[in-house]
Amino acid sequence: QLQLQESGPGLVKPSETLSLTCTVSGGSISSNNYYWGWIRQSPGKGLEWIGTIYYSGGTYYNPSLKTRVTISADASKSQFSLKLSSVTAADTAVYYCARTEQMASGPFDFWGQGILVTVSP
Amino acid sequence: ETVMTQSPATLSVSPGERATLSCRASQSVTSNLAWYQQKAGQAPRLLIYGASTRPTGIPARFSGSGSGTEFTLTISSLQSEDFAVYYCQQFNNWPPAFGQGTKVEIK
Numbered sequence: 001q002l003q004l005q006e007s008g009p010g011l012v013k014p015s016e017t018l019s020l021t022c023t024v025s026g027g028s029i030s031s032n033n034y035y036w037g038w039i040r041q042s043p044g045k046g047l048e049w050i051g052t053i054y055y056s057g058g059t060y061y062n063p064s065l066k067t068r069v070t071i072s073a074d075a076s077k078s079q080f081s082l083k084l085s086s087v088t089a090a091d092t093a094v095y096y097c098a099r100t101e102q103m104a105s106g107p108f109d110f111w112g113q114g115i116l117v118t119v120s121p
Numbered sequence: 122e123t124v125m126t127q128s129p130a131t132l133s134v135s136p137g138e139r140a141t142l143s144c145r146a147s148q149s150v151t152s153n154l155a156w157y158q159q160k161a162g163q164a165p166r167l168l169i170y171g172a173s174t175r176p177t178g179i180p181a182r183f184s185g186s187g188s189g190t191e192f193t194l195t196i197s198s199l200q201s202e203d204f205a206v207y208y209c210q211q212f213n214n215w216p217p218a219f220g221q222g223t224k225v226e227i228k
Contacts, residue, residue: 046208046219046220046221046222047165047208047210047219047222048219049216049217049218049219062216063216064216096164096165098164100212103153103212105153105212105213105215105216105217106153106155106170106210106212106217107155107167107170107210107212108155108157108165108167108210109167109170109176111164111165111166112164113163113164114164
């Protein structure tokens with residue numbers, strides 16, 4: 001059974017860079033036709049798609065976050081990562097990694113459990 | 122940007138009754154619409170994709186319909202485990218977007 005697990009700091013200071021990793025087990029991120037994405041959920045904005053990556057390097061970002069987001073993948077470790085720079089309190093959210101098939105935009109059929117990231121001094 | 126609007130915000134239903142949830146897109150998303158169920162403290166779970174297709178393992182009491190801009194999720198006979206928040210998501214237009222959710226609560 002495919003499993004995704006987010007990891008990273010739960011607390012980030014304002015103006016710094018949020019860095020999270022998603023480790024995939026029970027499957028390979030280099031499988032054809034699968035894309036790997038990040039989605040966040042905050043009380044104020046609900047569910048927000050951040051971006052998606054194809055294992056070979058193609059990336060797709062939400063225009064609202066594009067200038068601050070970088071998603072990368074390491075197939076040898078079966079991991080993909082999210083970096084979000086210049087964070088503010090508005091970036092406080094639960095961050096999920098997820099998988100989608102065929103299309104970078106969804107639907108997302110497997111999700112990690114989520115990790116709460118708080119932006120605070 | 123395609124805005125997804127869900128109604129109602131909260132739906133009070135008795136166990137065994139039918140629940141009907143709506144999702145409207147600000148522009149056509151054809152049939153590229155998904156529904157998710159989220160319980161407290163858990164990640165969303167995919168219930169429906171392609172507007173009406175259930176993934177393997179999703180009970181038949183969940184059904185989806187619609188195309189273009191108007192979509193419906195129907196739960197034919199609510200079970201105790203169905204009380205949760207439901208989100209729609211369009212993946213036809215860029216960027217993909219979620220609705221704000223409908224909470225289904227026990228009446």
